[in-house]
Amino acid sequence: QKEVEQNSGPLSVPEGAIASLNCTYSDRGSQSFFWYRQYSGKSPELIMFIYSNGDKEDGRFTAQLNKASQYVSLLIRDSQPSDSATYLCAVSPPSGGSYIPTFGRGTSLIVHP
């Protein structure tokens, strides 16, 4: 059974600090990795995706992928109170040209002023 594990948190960081969110997965054949942000009472919103080992940067967000160790992380630089949300990690294997992602249960992030 495919599993995606995240620390539920909450992770509390001061404004301006770097927030580091981690995710591990069990299916070694996984190829696509996604980070979604979900504000309380709202729907998940994709913020980053990564396919290759290494780092991918987009503004204040950096996704890091290490397939050998089967983990993917999300770094948020210069954290802002508006970043306070639950961050969901999603992982999907290749499957005949389409994918069905498995979601982790999310990490709650609190950025305090």
Added chain:
Amino acid sequence: DAGVIQSPRHEVTEMGQEVTLRCKPISGHNSLFWYRQTMMRGLELLIYFNNNVPIDDSGMPEDRFSAKMPNASFSTLKIQPSEPRDSAVYFCASSRISGTAQETQYFGPGTRLLVL
């Protein structure tokens, strides 16, 4: 673009009643997903359609749950009869197949279901 549209946004019903949730995917998207989210189990995929055809319904919890997609712009998720343990937020998401890969999923606002 209006995004994924779901209705109703909130539903309160009594145990044993039939519940129908509706979804309109983004125009041009050919994949549609139904998810259920609870505190205990997180986000769970219930069923997945490609080009209006159900591809994987292994996440549908019981025969009480059924889903249809009669055309590219409309899908329903039905629970009959409903039970208190069905209380959750139900999300619909859509995406587009591009070549051999799925593109990003876009989620609707969700339907918050409470079964008393």
